[in-house]
Amino acid sequence: MSSIKKLMYVNRKAPHGTVYALESLEVVLIGAAFDQDISLAFIDDGVYQIVKGQDPTDTGIKNFAPTYKALGDYDVKKMYVDKESLEERGLTQDDLMDLVWEDEDDDWAEKPSIHLVSRSELGDLLDDSDVLFNF
Amino acid sequence: MATLHTVNKSPFDKNSLQICLSLAKDGSGILLIEDGVYAATKGTKFSAEVEDAMKNHKVYALESDLSMRGVINKVIDGVEVVDYAGFVDLTAEYSKVQSWL
Amino acid sequence: MKYGIMVSEGPYTHQASDSAYFFTKAALDKGHEVFRVFFYHDGVNNGTRLTTPPQDDRHIVNRWADLAKEHDLDLVLCVAAAQRRGIADADESKRNGKDADNMQEGFRISGLGQLIEAGIQCDRMVVFGD
Numbered sequence: 001m002s003s004i005k006k007l008m009y010v011n012r013k014a015p016h017g018t019v020y021a022l023e024s025l026e027v028v029l030i031g032a033a034f035d036q037d038i039s040l041a042f043i044d045d046g047v048y049q050i051v052k053g054q055d056p057t058d059t060g061i062k063n064f065a066p067t068y069k070a071l072g073d074y075d076v077k078k079m080y081v082d083k084e085s086l087e088e089r090g091l092t093q094d095d096l097m098d099l100v101w102e103d104e105d106d107d108w109a110e111k112p113s114i115h116l117v118s119r120s121e122l123g124d125l126l127d128d129s130d131v132l133f134n135f
Numbered sequence: 136m137a138t139l140h141t142v143n144k145s146p147f148d149k150n151s152l153q154i155c156l157s158l159a160k161d162g163s164g165i166l167l168i169e170d171g172v173y174a175a176t177k178g179t180k181f182s183a184e185v186e187d188a189m190k191n192h193k194v195y196a197l198e199s200d201l202s203m204r205g206v207i208n209k210v211i212d213g214v215e216v217v218d219y220a221g222f223v224d225l226t227a228e229y230s231k232v233q234s235w236l
Numbered sequence: 237m238k239y240g241i242m243v244s245e246g247p248y249t250h251q252a253s254d255s256a257y258f259f260t261k262a263a264l265d266k267g268h269e270v271f272r273v274f275f276y277h278d279g280v281n282n283g284t285r286l287t288t289p290p291q292d293d294r295h296i297v298n299r300w301a302d303l304a305k306e307h308d309l310d311l312v313l314c315v316a317a318a319q320r321r322g323i324a325d326a327d328e329s330k331r332n333g334k335d336a337d338n339m340q341e342g343f344r345i346s347g348l349g350q351l352i353e354a355g356i357q358c359d360r361m362v363v364f365g366d
Contacts, residue, residue, distance in 0.1 A: 170251075219259055224266075
């Protein structure tokens with residue numbers, strides 16, 4: 001049995017202005033099937049990918065924000081958000097979508113997937129990963 | 136084992152170098168490539184920050200990217216200039232690569 | 237070392253494809269294995285056979301194809317990204333009801349799973365992008 005790797009997907013770009021947010025999410029969804037240890041990091045404008053209330057109706061642009069809510073069902077439950085990036089943008093955790101996962105070892109209790117981290121903690125998380133995908 | 140961070144953006148264009156420096160752990164390597172090599176040059180408003188980073192990190196710059204931009208003679212003292220073979224060696228020496236885009 | 241390479245931008249507009257090419261070549265010259273070069277986002281545009289760069293400029297697509305032939309490299313274009321951007325091999329073209337295909341020989345089109353597999357199988361994954 002091969003050992004599990006820690007994969008981290010690093011997101012630094014805002015959604016919609018470029019395709020990277022959408023296409024990185026597609027990687028996350030496919031990657032979820034490989035039973036690895038998955039984390040997502042949202043830094044800089046990447047934090048905008050998970051803000052509430054995105055509404056591209058009338059633009060024809062795909063509203064993929066709801067897909068982040070499904071990640072918990074795919075066992076993708078570690079989403080690290082850089083505190084400083086939020087603060088710089090006048091955002092708090094309340095501005096972010098409520099992303100949760102259900103812990104089967106705890107009677108399916110709903111737990112938050114989003115964890116606010118400091119730059120230093122983010123550095124540790126990157127160093128602790130095995131493979132870093134940047135989009 | 137330590138991470139090799141690569142930065143491919145000019146510090147005047149994007150904050151990629153800044154973000155990298157704000158969280159790269161002591162002992163990690165920082166390799167400047169593509170437009171990122173401008174950060175390796177003397178006399179810019181970022182030079183002091185890069186020199187400061189060199190106290191706790193090894194900083195490298197890719198030779199062909201410096202040459203093609205006409206700045207190979209302006210490299211900050213102490214920044215190690217490497218070629219692509221050297222780039223490959225660095226990726227093997229460090230445990231993984233974090234590409235700041 | 238076993239390397240996985242990700243190329244996230246197309247030819248000419250960004251330096252990413254050039255950087256990835258020279259890195260891949262250097263890794264091979266040093267005797268390392270390059271397990272796969274995976275092209276994503278606009279990187280799939282490295283796989284069209286229809287580019288005609290100026291004679292005095294490098295031919296990025298051919299350069300990749302030649303390197304692949306010399307070293308039996310696995311050059312993979314992501315199917316989803318390729319569909320979005322109009323890069324298709326004969327099968328894809330037929331399946332999607334198109335009247336032409338344009339993929340350069342030496343590349344193949346496959347799913348994102350190939351990227352993840354490279355991440356899992358390789359000792360090092362290096363991303364070249366914007």
